[in-house]
Amino acid sequence: MRGRPLGPVGALLRHAVLMTGALLMVTPFAWMILTSLKPQAEILVAELHFLPTRWAAVENYTMAMTRVPMLRFLVNGVVVTSAIFVLQVVVNLPCAYALAKLRFRGRGVLFAVILLCLLIPHHATAIPIYILFYQMGILDTYSALVLPFTISVFGIFLMRQFFMTVPNDLIDAARVDGLGEFGIVWRIMLPTAIPALIAFGIFSVVAHWNDYFWPLIVVGSHELYTPPLGVAFFRLNDQGTEYGPLMAAATIVILPLVGAFLLAQRRFIEGITFTGMKN
């Protein structure tokens, strides 16, 4: 809260603006939950009803859980997002450390190239990667879901910025104490970088948990479906779109994220402010 305090009118205005924003954010979310409680007939009526007259929650949620192997999809989502995050850490931390703390020829150019890669949209590389995976024969596998994201340019950039703030003396002390360069990355840099890693982890997990585009392209078998594909299943159904179960499924899918957010609310906000500061 910088600047001088606002008068009562200003305060009112500020709250009005914030509440409008909050309403815009909350409405679709609330509508999703409300729709997931209504039977199909009530969803498609012309009038606006907030609460269902006949509650269809049990049917819709049962349908969402039983018509498709939703649990399986959720497990897939957990496996894929955690594999992506772990591999991102394994790849990003040494890269970020080298870019931030080791002196070598071409480091500046390399970093510029990495920044440039930040500008390339993921969709532009989708087709070449698809063809590559086709030739490698790993389409329709977990690997296809995980591998393209293991090298996160954003992650390297974020961690590099954080590592720049770690004093060089700390690294020199570790070298004198007998740690090798990888030892320094895992035993010194990783623990000091926990706040930055959490911030990055939040971005990574949210993005890949919700990713619809890439899994849709590379995965055909239902056993490998991630949660968003499971949700879409209700839309592509032969009986037309079943909105009730669809919304129920969507609610189930975001539930883990909401739960994780509530558990780590403070860290989450710290993480966001942290990235705001660093970028």
Next chain:
Amino acid sequence: MGETGLGMMAAARDPHGRGSVVISGLTKSFGQTAVLRGVDLEIPDGAFLTVLGPSGCGKSTLMRIVAGLEQQDGGTVAIGGGGVDGLRPDQRDIAMVFQSYALYPHLTVFDNIALPLRMRRLNFARRLPLVGRFLPGVSATEREIAAAVRRVADLLQIQPLLARKPGQLSGGQKQRVAVGRAMVREPRVFLMDEPLSNLDAELRVHMRAEIAQLHRELRTTFIYVTHDQAEAMTMSDQVVVMMEGRLLQVAPPSVIYEDPEDIRVARFVGSPRINILPGRVTGRGGIDVLGVEVPFASNLAAGSAVQVGIRPAATGASRQAGESGLAGTLAYRENLGSDLFLHVAVPGVDQAVVIREEPTEIGRFPIGGTVTVRLADARIIVFDPAGRRIRPFVAAAGARRHG
């Protein structure tokens, strides 16, 4: 602290004393900037040597090369009689204390001190978290490590802090922990890079005494880098004054102060700074300083220009009127309680001439009054125009170079 097996082995290996350091012909440049321009230095086993110099003189680079954190461009470093060039820092059997302490923020004080021992005594698998401790031999080694950490903690009186994280410690406590981490593996050489400069003045004086005491107890070679002359003068056996990548003089602290080889050494050491006055050699075995003749036997040709250094404490104000000296106006006076420094503006000298007087005499020296700086009986240090020391003729044969 008892000798470890490691220490004994190293001692047996080195005929020249396990902590002796020999540096020869060391050069180093960063890009276009030459930081070290040929440094030669021999440090005997067990010495406390301070490298003193202004910031940017290359002293930290010198230390980092000895530590193995930086690669020299030319020259060699030998520790304990064996060359260490190309060895990693941990293979050189040295320990370093950093200005910022560089404690691992995520580890407790105990783990900070234990880390160098764990790195040496446990292999990769045994250091693994969770599983490592169940491997054979780990618990016995861990017990030895814990005992070593406790010994160091006792010596430095930091036992109550062992369970804390560095973030919960004060500056002085962090400093002790950093020293403890360096001590625990009983290195051949301690390297200290301005370890006291982040402390407040009072604590710095206290830690100065503690480090000197520690050196007396450990009898290990200490190489201590600082820009603070008080630290250099109070703690060390030998002081190296370094400027612009060269060693100007290597000598005990008193010699550095009393008998500087170079005008830059004279200027850097001593507070307030030494007064430098222009002089000219007379034909009668003296030097003419702004019209006052000061006795000084030299074999220089009459008329040669020299620079005459006079420390503030080596002179004073004349008591009687008519005594020969440099007359000037008192521009400023500093009463430090123990000393009274008078800044005298003398015509023909750019900077005020500073002299020491007894604080009890302050009444005799009103600001703006005339003060005559005594010269005839002052102890003077003479330099040639290039800043090299000129010794009195008689002593010239004997006293060429110290250190």
